[in-house]
């Protein structure tokens with residue numbers, strides 16, 4: 001792993017020194033600060049002229065939560081305002097919703113403009129499990145900055161980890177690799193070249209990212225490079241053997257720095273269907289499931305939620321308000337919240353819009 | 368156009384084109400969502416026996432999305448705690464060579480069942496594992512981790528890994 005110390009001692013807002021390093025093509029600023037009496041951590045970091053997007057991640061220990069409460073640009077404009085975003089029916093970033101690990105990528109989409117150089121301020125609020133602001137919480141903060149303004153095309157490194165014995169099952173390994181070929185084609189439609197590597201992972205039973213296996217997910221993230229998105233294939237997602245989860249992302253967007261949320265986890269057995277063997281139609285859905293979850297990880301929301309009342313903030317994914325119209329308008333979109341099926345077949349869900357591509361291309365892990 | 372670079376032949380259970388009733392349709396739709404489809408969400412959709420029958424229909428007649436029948440089987444297995452029809456269905460899947468996915472779904476629910484209902488299903492799972500090594504690969508760790516010591520002992524007696532795979 002390449003790591004070069006570039007700039008030392010950029011002054012932090014409350015007296016802490018920030019260290020900037022270069023790692024895997026990303027410039028990384030890291031700090032750890034304790035929230036004040038109001039449960040607030042405020043810190044500043046510098047964005048240079050040649051930097052084009054950043055991914056901010058805040059992590060708090062144990063059963064606490066954090067939110068990215070405000071992000072203020074060098075002109076003093078609040079570009080991410082959690083209180084405002086909480087009231088809207090369109091979702092821009094998951095980082096404003098309380099979780100143990102929260103991330104915001106900026107800019108999110110083309111309408112946010114170019115990344116402004118200068119001093120940025122991020123305000124993180126720490127809360128307890130009931131979402132009351134909580135003081136005195138040690139908060140780890142990382143900012144990963146990329147120098148790549150080619151937002152029409154980019155590459156994304158994806159590492160597939162076979163866990164829980166999946167690596168001993170040639171059928172599942174072959175099916176997973178076949179599904180990645182289809183996944184590549186879907187991402188290529190938005191100018192995103194997915195590059196896959198594969199690795200066995202000895203430990204098996206894993207809950208979703210952020211739900212109790214933090215050390216294991218950190219270890220997985222440490223096994224790949226910083227800019228890599230990790231996808232863990234398990235036989236079944238621990239704690240969800242009773243149903244309900246076939247794939248889940250560690251955030252929208254997800255963190256690249258190693259944390260308990262730095263992965264997408266996919267359940268192989270439920271995707272393989274009644275006979276435990278992937279047929280062509282199941283392989284298609286398996287590819288779509290993995291690409292959908294990594295889509296979340298690189299910042300994409302469902303174009304419409306299953307209540308047909310909440311939406312993404314993408315201009316070219318139309319808003320709709322009932323099942324029929326939403327399935328007609330958006331049923332072929334990769335990020336639709338459910339596959340549109342009959343009892344025995346599903347429509348292909350491989351569309352990604354130009355607006356969704358704008359978001360994916362700005363994710364810090366895309367170079 | 369995408370071509371799967373893999374030759375796969377499989378026997379698919381005879382699938383019905385559409386759900387047989389509005390309740391079956393509602394159960395199937397509930398279990399088809401990508402995020403958040405649970406047995407708890409299905410239970411209120413109708414009378415218990417009717418929901419059970421709809422779940423069995425989805426498990427055995429629906430093939431897409433693949434997680435819908437698998438999750439329906441999980442819900443049926445949970446019902447086997449008190450429901451003899453559900454228990455018979457779950458037992459049948461454990462013995463059906465074409466339904467390894469449904470059989471594993473049953474195995475995953477054994478800790479949610481009383482020991483006297485779980486034990487015969489675990490025994491049937493062990494019998495299947497003797498001839499279905501892929502099923503055994505995934506069933507063994509689930510059985511070993513059971514809250515029921517008798518079920519865990521059945522799992523511990525099964526071989527580990529797949530024959531011929533290092």
Ligand SMILES: [Zn+2]
Nearest residue numbers: 302337401402
């Ligand atoms: Zn989703």
